[in-house]
Amino acid sequence: MNKNVTALPKTPVPKTSMPNTSVPKTARGAATRARIVDAATELVRARGAANTTIDAVIEASKASKSQVYHYFADKDELVLAVIQRQAECVLGTHEGLLRKLNSLSGLRRWRDAVVALTHQTNCAGGCPLGSLAAELSETPRTRAALAESFARWAGHFEAAFARMQSRAGITSAGDLKELSEAMLASLQGGLLLAQTLRSTRPLELALDMAIDHVAARLGL
Amino acid sequence: MNKNVTALPKTPVPKTSMPNTSVPKTARGAATRARIVDAATELVRARGAANTTIDAVIEASKASKSQVYHYFADKDELVLAVIQRQAECVLGTHEGLLRKLNSLSGLRRWRDAVVALTHQTNCAGGCPLGSLAAELSETPRTRAALAESFARWAGHFEAAFARMQSRAGITSAGDLKELSEAMLASLQGGLLLAQTLRSTRPLELALDMAIDHVAARLGL
DNA sequence: CAGAAACTGGACTATTTAGTCCAATTACTT
DNA sequence: AAGTAATTGGACTAAATAGTCCAGTTTCTG
Known part of the structure; x- marks a missing residue:
């Protein structure tokens, strides 16, 4: 798509200056x-x-x-908009679930909600963002958009872990950013296996493992 | 692809009996x-x-x-052969790395090898099987082939964990099958995040978490 | 209201794509 | 060596697809 090989372009303006796209x-x-x-x-x-x-x-x-x-401008731009839209949706859902979370039992309730959601769809589809990431991580612009979405997602975990920590009166245990990346990896891997094996079990196991890990590192 | 809507087929033989495919x-x-x-x-x-x-x-x-x-017969059949070929390749590599593994330090060396391999390719591509799974898990035949591959992969982990367990003289700790699924989920999630974020860190964190989990459950 | 700007409908083009077909060639069998 | 089966080359087709273009309509602005 978008293979314009015409010689002598009228004005070689950089892509950013005059997009033929309208807001x-x-x-x-x-x-x-x-x-x-x-x-x-x-x-x-x-x-x-x-x-x-x-x-x-x-x-x-x-x-x-x-x-x-x-x-x-072209299909690629539409796909970029789709990534942003899907990120809005997925992050919105998880932010809603994580916003007030400040305890280990709250984290377990989040786990149950994710598992239930996955079960409801017969494990089909996997994570909408994860699927996009697998398909579009070799294209610079889409990869960047997805990376940013994952970073924001991890940020929601990090904030929740910080609340858990401060509520338990702990000053500083493990690196919260590292914990949140491990949690997100477990979630993504669990969802992928759930999708392929058509069972929520791998997701449950991966999330339980990650929660134990968080509990241990946070000293809870 | 493969949309044959012609009426009145000569003989409505079931697909399995007379494939127009040659061995x-x-x-x-x-x-x-x-x-x-x-x-x-x-x-x-x-x-x-x-x-x-x-x-x-x-x-x-x-x-x-x-x-x-x-x-x-058609592109779908070729894709199926590709899945099998890729599974052969990936499982072959990991079986080679896991075959003689019977200790926690061996597991850590496997981790280092996976991270090094990922680093060598600048985190590009992710897991070849994981990418196929994300793309092809909504099509019955390809999903089944991928599910079987993941199951065999988990089996290699399970066997390694069993060797670790028996070598340490432990009779029976956690469910080894569950441990292997959690490990595979961490690996897949870690590789996906590594691919998207272009950093081996999430992979390292996910694998270290999983190894700690295995050590704890196996009582090592 | 009138002109300008934004928006819309859909025909059209140039490529790409999966899949077909058959004649020609090469290998196997007896 | 002859005959049969396997393999190969590549032209051809029908459908799908991304993207273009322009004339018509609606909305905004002075």
Whole structure:
């Protein structure tokens, strides 16, 4: 996609200066753009980015081709918007679950919620962000967006661990950032295995292991 | 792919009875088939299954279209062969590393080897099997093949843990199968984060956590 | 209200892609 | 060596796909 090999471009302006992409300037335009991104996000979640065609997005969003290319320079830009949309959604959910968390039992309730959510979908789909990461981590721009999302996700864990720590009156145990990365890795690995093995067990085992690890490092 | 909607098929024989796929019957044919699978495996590893075209496989393997369709009914069958080939490769490597492992320090050396291997490739690509799992776990046949591969991988861990246990003279501690699934989840999650964040740190943290967990459960 | 700007519909193009087909070649069997 | 089976080359097709283009419509702004 986007293979423009034409010689002698009129003006070799850097990509950032004059994108042929429009930011919506009216409420109607914003709604159209949102409809497109929402439809694309759902399709990408179900079939992956490479297997999602612009035509399918058009059909699902009831938009027209010119609308898609009015708001997005090319498919890559749409995919980037999908990543951001999906990150918003996943991080929103987890931030909601983690926001008030300040104890080991709260962490265990979070674990139960994640397992229940996974069970509800028969372990299908895995983590929407994790799947995107596996597919799009070799492309610089998408990789960067996903890396930032994972970092923010880890930040939510870190904040929760800090609350657990201060509530228990502990000054400083292990490195909280390291703990949060290990937790996120367990979650991602557990979800991937759950998806492939169609069982929540690996997810449960991975999360329980990570929780034990957090408890030990935090001295709880 | 493979959307045959023609009415009135000559004989509605079940797929398993008369595949239009040939098993190579000569050494030359076997070599051709192997060349095709090898080339396809490399391309799929680098770009994913959906982004690998038959034409690219043909070019890389120096085969012709009729050769590909002589040995594989369609692209899906080729992808299935790629999964098996990749599983062979990954499991072969890890079985080699795990075969004689019978101590905690051996497990730590395995960890160091995995981290070093990941570092060597700048964390690019992630786990070849994990990436395939993320992409192909929603398709029954490919999911089954990947699930079986993961199960065998976990089996190698389990066997190593059993050797560690018996060598230390411990009768029975935790469920070794559970330990091996947690270890595999840590490995997969760690590799995914390493790939996206372009750092071996999450991998190191996830594996160290899992090793501590194994040591604790095995009473070592 | 009038002109400008934003937005929309959808036909059209150029490529790419999976898959078919058959004639030609090479290997195996007796 | 002849005949049969396996293998190979590559042209061809039909469908899918990303992206272009422009004329028409709606919304905004002075």
